[in-house]
Amino acid sequence: MSKYDYLIVGAGLYGAVFAHKAKKAGKKVLVIEKRDHIAGNIYTKKIEGINVHQYGAHIFHTNNRQVWDFVCQFAVFNRFTNSPVANYKGELYSLPFNMYTFNKMWGITTPDEAREIIERQRREAGIINPANLEEQAISLVGRDIYEKLIKGYTMKQWGRDCSELPAFIIKRLPVRFTFDNNYFNALYQGIPVGGYTKLVENMLEGIEIRLGTDYLVNKRELDSLAGHVVYTGAIDAYFNYCLGNLEYRTVSFETEVLEMPNFQGNAAVNYTDSETPYTRIIEHKWFEFGRDEEGRELPKTVISREYSREWKPGDEPYYPVNDEKNAALYDNYKKLAEKETNVIFGGRLGEYKYYDMDAVIKAALDKWEECSSC
Numbered sequence: 149m150s151k152y153d154y155l156i157v158g159a160g161l162y163g164a165v166f167a168h169k170a171k172k173a174g175k176k177v178l179v180i181e182k183r184d185h186i187a188g189n190i191y192t193k194k195i196e197g198i199n200v201h202q203y204g205a206h207i208f209h210t211n212n213r214q215v216w217d218f219v220c221q222f223a224v225f226n227r228f229t230n231s232p233v234a235n236y237k238g239e240l241y242s243l244p245f246n247m248y249t250f251n252k253m254w255g256i257t258t259p260d261e262a263r264e265i266i267e268r269q270r271r272e273a274g275i276i277n278p279a280n281l282e283e284q285a286i287s288l289v290g291r292d293i294y295e296k297l298i299k300g301y302t303m304k305q306w307g308r309d310c311s312e313l314p315a316f317i318i319k320r321l322p323v324r325f326t327f328d329n330n331y332f333n334a335l336y337q338g339i340p341v342g343g344y345t346k347l348v349e350n351m352l353e354g355i356e357i358r359l360g361t362d363y364l365v366n367k368r369e370l371d372s373l374a375g376h377v378v379y380t381g382a383i384d385a386y387f388n389y390c391l392g393n394l395e396y397r398t399v400s401f402e403t404e405v406l407e408m409p410n411f412q413g414n415a416a417v418n419y420t421d422s423e424t425p426y427t428r429i430i431e432h433k434w435f436e437f438g439r440d441e442e443g444r445e446l447p448k449t450v451i452s453r454e455y456s457r458e459w460k461p462g463d464e465p466y467y468p469v470n471d472e473k474n475a476a477l478y479d480n481y482k483k484l485a486e487k488e489t490n491v492i493f494g495g496r497l498g499e500y501k502y503y504d505m506d507a508v509i510k511a512a513l514d515k516w517e518e519c520s521s522c
């Protein structure tokens with residue numbers, strides 16, 4: 149008899165959601181985590197009274213009522229709305245692409261004028277069925293916006309030319325012919341008051357967690373503890389890279405405390421030219437309106453410059469590179485995964501998928517439903 153019903157590998161969002169549901173259903177659950185903290189890449193740490201997003205900015209947004217109701221059990225969400233600013237060589241533009249962006253780019257004031265320019269630029273580029281990110285971007289917003297706000301940023305973020313990347317990446321961003329700077333088309337949006345770590349801590353309440361425990365190093369011993377494993381680490385690492393490495397992008401952060409109350413006046417400023425070495429600067433206090441939980445204004449600020457580069461062994465994997473080559477390799481790993489009885493592969497790394505937080509939660513909830521009904 150195993151001591152636990154489920155061994156959950158990884159205390160990130162997928163693992164925490166699954167663990168919560170299993171525990172609630174009366175299952176015996178053990179969560180193990182390689183790092184010395186829970187919450188995976190949504191981990192936040194308080195510095196100078198500010199919840200710093202240690203592994204990059206996370207803004208919760210969803211259209212899914214089931215997911216929203218689920219997360220609201222664990223935190224109160226503030227009314228933060230993501231409205232990043234793009235800085236192209238000192239020119240500032242509103243994101244996502246909307247009438248403010250078009251006005252600044254072309255001096256036009258009406259949606260019809262904007263559509264006309266975009267349509268003309270798309271025609272000039274001769275694009276009918278966009279086959280990659282570059283063609284998709286030009287057909288959505290025209291060449292000027294592509295050149296100034298997309299090309300350099302994407303090249304820095306992915307380390308690949310836009311013509312080598314899949315079109316879906318740019319479709320994550322809305323294009324609007326209205327004056328609306330909300331980055332997301334989501335019904336529900338916000339940042340959990342008290343930080344994401346607290347939210348995950350609440351989700352994992354009453355569940356045994358072992359930090360600093362590397363599953364792949366002690367796999368056989370850990371497997372013997374439970375009837376089922378939920379593995380949320382990298383799928384290629386699970387199989388000891390036997391078919392080759394899947395490619396990831398990793399991100400590093402240069403975080404600084406500044407003796408000033410306001411550095412850039414916004415949570416996110418994207419540097420969209422190709423020369424600036426970082427992709428964006430996050431000023432964490434603006435996720436919470438520059439105030440602490442008691443409503444006091446904070447005298448200092450914390451900023452993080454974000455640098456993107458190719459992942460190599462030993463780095464943290466962040467973004468799966470969902471191009472054709474990697475998609476084909478992932479399919480082969482998936483076939484191996486299907487043969488592993490009693491192991492569920494989940495989350496951004498387990499499924500090699502460019503998942504948003506709400507989609508990760510939905511996937512974990514669905515997986516739990518599937519498991520609990522069979």
Ligand code: UDP
Pocket residue numbers: 234243297298299301302305317318320321418420
């Ligand atoms: N993107 C861009 N310019 C920007 C912001 C985003 O070209 O100022 C493109 C880029 O290719 C990026 C994609 O849009 O990879 C998706 O951006 P998103 O903000 O969704 O990325 P994430 O927040 O996941 O890093």
